[in-house]
Amino acid sequence: MTLAIFFGCTFIAFGPALGLFLFTIARDPLRVIVLIAGTFFWLVALLLSSLIWFSVKASDPQDEPLQKGLLIFGVMFSVLLQEAFHFLYYKLLRKAIEGLVALSKDGCSPISIQQMAYSKCYAEQPGRAGHVAGVGFGLMSGAFSMINLLADALGPGTVGIHGDSQLYFLTSAFMTMVLIFLHTFWGILFFHGCEYWRWWEITAVIIMHLAVSGSMFCNLLYMGSLVPSYLLTATTATWAYLLSGGSAQNLRCFLLCLRSRASPQLES
Secondary structure, three states, X not given: OHHHHHHHHHHXXXXXXXXXXXXXXXXXXXXXXXXXXXXXXXXXXXXXXXXXXXXXXXXXXXXHHHHHHHHHHHHHHHHHHHHHHHHHHHHHHHHHHHHHHHHOOOOOOOOOHHHHHHOOOOOOOOOOOOOHHHHHHHHHHHHXXXXXXXXXXXXXXXXOOOOOOOOHHHHHHHHHHHHHHHHHHHHHHHHHHHHOXXXXXXXXXXXXXXXXXXXXXXXXXXXXXHHHHHHHHHHHHHHHHHHOOOOHHHHHHHHHHHHHHHHHHHHO
16 A cells, blocks of 8 residues: 555656656757756755754744744745746856857857747747746755655555544645646746846746745645645646747647547547
């Protein structure tokens, strides 16, 4: 039973992200490099957040209100630090593009900021979604969110044997999955705001990140934060789709193409 919980939660949490990586990133070496760089920036942000946390944690451990306040402060500070490194990551990619232009013979970069992070569909490589920056942040965030839980899921022990919720691991897996998606969409919005100097988009990303992280402190039930998080994911996905050049007409054409491909198979 513990092995089934382990593999089930692993595939729920990381299966969609693995699909994104295999179908949209793995074939392009430049995108893989950008993905690895994104994970590195997230790790540096986590390291600095950990240093701040351990410096403020050295207080009275018996004071529960103080400890809860410090925990909330640590989470909010970590979110702000992640977004600060998100901006530094964008600046690094911008410098890399300028360097590639300077080295190229025709004065053009082989890849643009749009293609790295949030691009519209482009003629040379149609259908390749540009979400590499956000996927890098999301994968590393999800890995650190679930690694200890997955280790505990292997046992020994039975979830809920003392009357607690039996949905703890399952809920955590679904929450990790949605956080990876949110990081992906936030990466699109954040880089779009930086590229076109739309600071309200950057501010919206920071507010949404703080809201999702803060909702977990109001989570009396394990599933309490799932519904608003998934609703926010749907809204953010729509926003990111429109910023990436998508439209209702494009979506309708895509569905019609799928239907036309499926029809001959059914007839045969």
